[in-house]
């Protein structure tokens with residue numbers, strides 16, 4: 189229950205004049221990423237390319253093919269595509285069964301439904317058996333204004349607690365296209381978040397030779413005042429914020445950490461030990477049990493204790509509304525990232 | 534309680550006109566957002582009219598009245614349709630129509646109990662309503678409260694295992710106060726329901742699970758009303774289900790004729806056109 193809404197349920201609302209209105213963004217809307225080129229359906233494209241080279245690859249979805257870009261595989265290689273209907277539990281059980289028979293299933297749905305509805309099936313049928321099922325989920329964290337039913341704010345925390353699970357939160361199309369072959373190469377279960385539709389290409393613009401590497405955090409930008417360790421699209425926010433802060437002579441480094449588990453402790457500890465910088469984690473996820481706490485744990489157990497702050501979602505069910513409004517409200521917009529960093533320095 | 538005791542049923546506004554009003558309000562909300570699950574709303578309008586202006590007992594000025602029949606919207610994305618009928622019933626103020634889906638609105642795109650008077654449960658994650666309805670049925674019986682629970686669900690939700698757990702459970706606990714309404718619009722997110730997980734023979738399945746089962750044309754108001762009455766008045770010692778075959782976009786022929794998808798595309802200039810077309814078929 190969204191507490192703020194509950195308290196105001198019986199309060200009448202005023203109608204905003206037409207000019208000032210902000211509509212809730214559609215479920216399928218791409219993330220606003222001004223100034224970046226976009227790639228269309230990077231996950232679907234990369235998967236088709238991989239499937240052409242490897243007969244073991246199949247795709248399964250629970251009535252969300254079009255909404256996870258798996259329909260690209262369905263259209264181009266229909267005999268590799270399985271429509272399981274809106275039934276996330278059988279989606280995961282069946283993926284486990286196909287993996288047992290030697291296939292590499294990519295199972296897609298929304299992040300909320302994999303992590304909540306199907307968790308036990310993923311835990312026991314897939315993870316405990318260490319089967320190579322690749323679970324790829326759209327609408328990660330706060331990427332829809334539909335409210336808690338579609339906002340996967342705790343998926344990373346849920347899967348971090350699961351042994352054998354590799355977890356990826358890609359930043360952009362560059363990460364997504366790089367992670368698909370890496371997921372296949374990794375012989376075990378993987379949970380990855382997905383951005384779908386027209387997905388911005390962010391990392392190669394900031395670092396032209398960037399290539400996704402499973403299990404590796406990579407410096408995208410150097411800086412001496414603060415180090416942001418970020419994952420998912422929050423790396424894009426951090427990079428955009430760093431450009432703005434540079435204008436005010438604040439020098440921010442960005443370490444992109446798309447693999448949440450296993451965490452690249454070596455790189456994180458090494459970077460956080462350098463030169464007394466403020467260390468900030470940034471994630472599109474609740475601050476409970478995500479990247480921030482993982483980094484904090486890694487630093488402390490390695491005897492590194494810099495000044496440390498976290499950017500992430502509060503421990504709450506979030507509101508419904510327009511995505512830009514919500515990103516401002518919960519501190520994920522570029523301007524709010526800038527504001528938070530300035531406040532801490 | 535007989536049907537005639539229920540205040541909303543005593544109104545002299547025809548059900549056809551109620552359904553028309555629901556369609557109109559839904560289109561007006563769609564116009565506000567420039568989008569919305571309008572195909573679903575137009576398709577289910579007749580069932581909602583019959584529910585709120587014939588079958589259900591409630592108090593418009595007291596949405597949490599203990600004696601009310603509970604109406605659960607399991608399908609959160611059909612919220613636009615429920616808001617329309619809640620306004621028509623006087624539970625939500627019509628002035629707020631233009632806030633639909635806006636920031637700080639009481640009418641978010643996906644239905645949530647914490648936002649909206651008259652919205653009993655939070656939908657959005659599909660396959661929840663029927664299970665909650667089972668528990669409410671058990672609870673009402675414990676309290677010796679004679680109210681009914683209606684659960685409106687979609688054909689897509691027939692794919693979820695939780696639906697069939699609830700179906701078994703409702704029959705096992707002999708919940709003769711539970712009425713499940715299934716919108717069979719043959720549509721899901723990726724395509725036609727019947728081409729996805731084939732649920733036919735659907736009526737036989739519910740019957741085998743111990744439910745008093747009816748299947749009618751959900752856009753034929755007389756048939757809908759008769760089925761609603763039969764569901765309520767049956768002496769079957771267990772739950773009741775009505776499967777409604779509906780047509781998406783019903784009432785706006787040029788949208789009905791469009792290639793129907795889960796999220797029917799309506800261009801900015803077409804909302805007004807749809808309202809005009811609807812106007813032509815306005816019942817007395």
Ligand SMILES: Cc1ncc(C[n+]2csc(CCOP(=O)(O)OP(=O)(O)O)c2C)c(N)n1
Nearest residue numbers: 251274657658659687688689720721722795
């Ligand atoms: C548990 C769950 N899985 C998946 C979804 C995503 N989803 C939203 S609507 C929808 C289609 C479901 O079918 P139905 O309700 O019959 O759709 P409609 O008739 O409105 O097209 C899906 C898969 C969801 N909301 N909940």
Ligand SMILES: [Mg+2]
Nearest residue numbers: 687688689720
């Ligand atoms: Mg349907």
